[in-house]
Amino acid sequence: MKHAFRSLRVFNYRVWASGSIVSNVGTWMQRTAQDWLVLTQLTRHNATAVGVVMALQFGPQILLLPLTGFAADHMDRRKLVFTTQATMGALALGLGLLTVTGLVRLWQVDVFAFLLGCASAFDAPARQTFVSELVQDGDLANAVALNSTSFNAARMIGPAVAGLLIAAVGTGWVFLINAITFVAVLYALSLLKLDQLFVHDRAMRKRGSMVDGFRYVWHRPDLRAILAMLFLVGTFGLNFPIFISTMSVSVFHGGADQYGLLTSTMAMGSVAGAFMAAMRARPHFMLLAVAAGLFGAGLLLASISPNLWCFAASLVLIGVSAQTFTTSTNSLMQLSTDPMMRGRVVAIFLAIAMGTTPIGAPVVGWVADTFGARWALLVGAAAGIGAVAVALSYLVRYHHLRIRLEGWRPRLSLDDWEGVAGIKPQA
Numbered sequence: 001m002k003h004a005f006r007s008l009r010v011f012n013y014r015v016w017a018s019g020s021i022v023s024n025v026g027t028w029m030q031r032t033a034q035d036w037l038v039l040t041q042l043t044r045h046n047a048t049a050v051g052v053v054m055a056l057q058f059g060p061q062i063l064l065l066p067l068t069g070f071a072a073d074h075m076d077r078r079k080l081v082f083t084t085q086a087t088m089g090a091l092a093l094g095l096g097l098l099t100v101t102g103l104v105r106l107w108q109v110d111v112f113a114f115l116l117g118c119a120s121a122f123d124a125p126a127r128q129t130f131v132s133e134l135v136q137d138g139d140l141a142n143a144v145a146l147n148s149t150s151f152n153a154a155r156m157i158g159p160a161v162a163g164l165l166i167a168a169v170g171t172g173w174v175f176l177i178n179a180i181t182f183v184a185v186l187y188a189l190s191l192l193k194l195d196q197l198f199v200h201d202r203a204m205r206k207r208g209s210m211v212d213g214f215r216y217v218w219h220r221p222d223l224r225a226i227l228a229m230l231f232l233v234g235t236f237g238l239n240f241p242i243f244i245s246t247m248s249v250s251v252f253h254g255g256a257d258q259y260g261l262l263t264s265t266m267a268m269g270s271v272a273g274a275f276m277a278a279m280r281a282r283p284h285f286m287l288l289a290v291a292a293g294l295f296g297a298g299l300l301l302a303s304i305s306p307n308l309w310c311f312a313a314s315l316v317l318i319g320v321s322a323q324t325f326t327t328s329t330n331s332l333m334q335l336s337t338d339p340m341m342r343g344r345v346v347a348i349f350l351a352i353a354m355g356t357t358p359i360g361a362p363v364v365g366w367v368a369d370t371f372g373a374r375w376a377l378l379v380g381a382a383a384g385i386g387a388v389a390v391a392l393s394y395l396v397r398y399h400h401l402r403i404r405l406e407g408w409r410p411r412l413s414l415d416d417w418e419g420v421a422g423i424k425p426q427a
Contacts, residue, residue: 007143012192013134019188021150023085026181028158029165030092032263033174034109035241036166036256037099039249042106047246047376049106051365054241057113058361060121061351069213069347072125073340078197081130082189084123089182091116096175104172125347128330132342133197141283141331148327149275159267163260213344222285222336223345225394226329227352229292229387233325234353235360236383237295240266242364243302243380244315246373252308265312269319276324283328283335289391291328294321296384303377326353 008014035050043049061068071080095112098104128144135143165174217223244266248259298317305311330349337345368376395401 005146007135007139007146010135010139010196012196013131013143015188015191016131016134017146017150019185020147021154022184023181024151024154025158025161026092026178028154028267029162029174030178031241032159032162032260033166033171034095034113035245036162036259037104037171038106038109039245040256041171042104042109045249047242047365047368047373048362049365050242050245051239051361051363053109053113054239054361055359056110057117057120058356060114060117061124062356064118064121065347065351066211068121068125068351069344071122072129072343072347074343075126077126077130077133077343078189078192078194080126081123082186084119084126085182085185085189087119088116088123089179089186091119092175092182093179096172096179099172099175100170101172121351124350125343128346128350129334129343132334132339133199134192136198137335141335144331144334145275145327148273148323148330149271157264157267159260159263161260163257166256166260213341213348216338216341217345217348221394221398223333225390226285226288226333227348228390229288230326230329230349230352231356232383232386232390233292233295233322235356236364237299237380238322238326238353239361239364239376239380242361242368243299243373243377246368246376247302247311250368250373252311254308258308262312262315266315266319269316269321270323271319272316273320273323273327276320283332285332285391285395287328288325288332289388289395291321291325292384292387292391294384295325296381296388297321299377299381299384303374303381329353 008017034053038050038053039045039047091112095104095109098108128147131143131147132140162174165177217227240263244262245259248254248262252258254262295318298314298321302311302314302318305314330346333345333349334342364376364379367379392401
């Protein structure tokens with residue numbers, strides 16, 4: 001059990017993690033309040049409008065991809081994260097002031113979502129790869145998993161707190177509180193011992209270096225397969241604000257408190273998934289296939305849930321499998337990537353994990369509005385099954401996966417387990 005927290009023995013990581021969890025709680029509070037503001041105050045339960053806001057917030061992950069990966073590999077990551085976190089705090093403050101004064105309009109939420117997305121696009125790859133400067137490579141997988149545990153613990157706490165605050169004082173104050181939480185991570189960054197950072201050599205600036213990440217991934221069939229799986233799951237499956245809010249409002253007829261509690265219920269599963277990842281020595285490709293399959297199954301169960309309690313139970317399975325999939329994807333890609341390419345590869349990973357939402361969120365929102373919330377969940381379930389198909393196709397082609405029968409029991413045979421486990425890159 002103690003090995004699950006081994007990265008916390010490092011002073012810099014411990015300080016960073018302490019500030020990060022406070023900021024993460026505030027971020028999840030804002031996400032919950034923003035979705036609720038659009039769904040119930042600025043529109044009449046219009047899931048498409050929520051999808052548009054999500055698209056504007058996550059779209060910059062794709063639009064700015066060459067620049068964000070380049071910045072993460074060539075700039076001082078600590079200074080870059082400080083700047084982006086301060087910017088995001090200022091945006092939360094601005095939206096909060098507009099909301100508490102009653103001046104907020106839907107178009108303003110769209111603008112703030114887009115600006116926040118731009119700041120987050122630069123923040124995410126720099127923050128993810130900054131972890132590699134806080135710990136040694138031997139603890140990197142554990143540090144990434146603990147980051148995910150922190151993020152999802154915040155996902156469990158933040159929405160529940162947001163639901164209570166929305167009911168008590170309104171959405172605007174949630175945004176203002178989030179602005180204050182950014183002080184924690186900024187203070188943590190200022191406390192880091194610079195002489196104890198594990199700074200790798202920066203990538204050389206040269207013509208074409210912005211697109212080197214794409215070339216690197218293109219020549220790695222293992223990374224291509226992982227990103228294809230992530231594209232399916234991220235585009236149509238990770239639209240939890242739409243899934244949970246529409247099921248809560250239109251199927252189970254609940255208010256903000258129920259929405260917050262349901263979101264926190266899924267986060268309980270996410271925390272469990274992240275904690276299991278922290279205990280795991282190293283992720284492997286086969287784990288991604290299993291997690292994607294469980295994710296699809298969880299969304300299928302959610303779509304046919306007859307009551308609120310069954311729906312909540314399915315959200316736990318969705319949380320465990322989704323977090324296992326995304327955390328293992330992140331760790332596997334970082335561990336099997338050249339450190340000088342890590343920022344650009346992680347930027348591509350994050351662009352697909354978060355930036356494909358502009359493609360999927362409006363589609364999923366339209367399905368929810370037109371056919372009902374349960375059909376939207378079925379779209380996500382199909383994406384999980386599609387990801388499993390991509391994984392099997394890769395394993396058959398590059399690792400000669402075969403299924404044979406021993407008596408009545410199926411057995412899998414697989415060549416080159418080291419390559420599948422991500423221990424050595426695919427040429």
